[in-house]
Amino acid sequence: MTSGKKRGYSHGKARDDDRPRFRSHDGFWFRPSRKHGLHGETNALLETRQTIINNIHGHIKGRGGRYKEWRIGVCAGADCGKLDIPNAGDSLLFQTARSPDDATAIMAYFVYIYDVVRDKRDLNIEDCDVVYLYKPMPE
Numbered sequence: 361m362t363s364g365k366k367r368g369y370s371h372g373k374a375r376d377d378d379r380p381r382f383r384s385h386d387g388f389w390f391r392p393s394r395k396h397g398l399h400g401e402t403n404a405l406l407e408t409r410q411t412i413i414n415n416i417h418g419h420i421k422g423r424g425g426r427y428k429e430w431r432i433g434v435c436a437g438a439d440c441g442k443l444d445i446p447n448a449g450d451s452l453l454f455q456t457a458r459s460p461d462d463a464t465a466i467m468a469y470f471v472y473i474y475d476v477v478r479d480k481r482d483l484n485i486e487d488c489d490v491v492y493l494y495k496p497m498p499e
Contacts, residue, residue: 412455412466416493419453423495430495432470433479434463434488443481448494455491463491 420430430451435443440454457463470476470493479492 408458409462409466412457412462412491413469415455416453416466416470416491419451419493420495423451425495427470427474427476430476430493431479432467432476432491432493433481434460434467435481435490435492436487437490440490440492443492445494447496447499449497451493451495451497453493455493457489457491460486460489463489466491 416432420427437456445452455466457466467478471478476493479494
């Protein structure tokens, strides 16, 4: 037997009452969904991560090879020109993330999920906001 209490709702209080209300340009009050930000915009941070991930997948598929044959790393935007990768050829790809946390998360995604080899360089990972990817050419 179930009690008369409805599941998923507290007594008389909707689940979304903890979010602030805003008045729209029409004069109506609304509460934005949790999927969108406080002002109704989509979460651009996740879209940016996903866009970079999609670009990297497309780059690997376009150039060919198994994921294990590729190298991925992060660098600071100012250090991109200083990277010395002589065997990268035309496979080198740079993608700028919104923050160092995003760049590190994208790199970790490919390292742990797709077994892309992490390119280890002596860089300060806290300042690195650019993800780079390359496939070493055979020597």
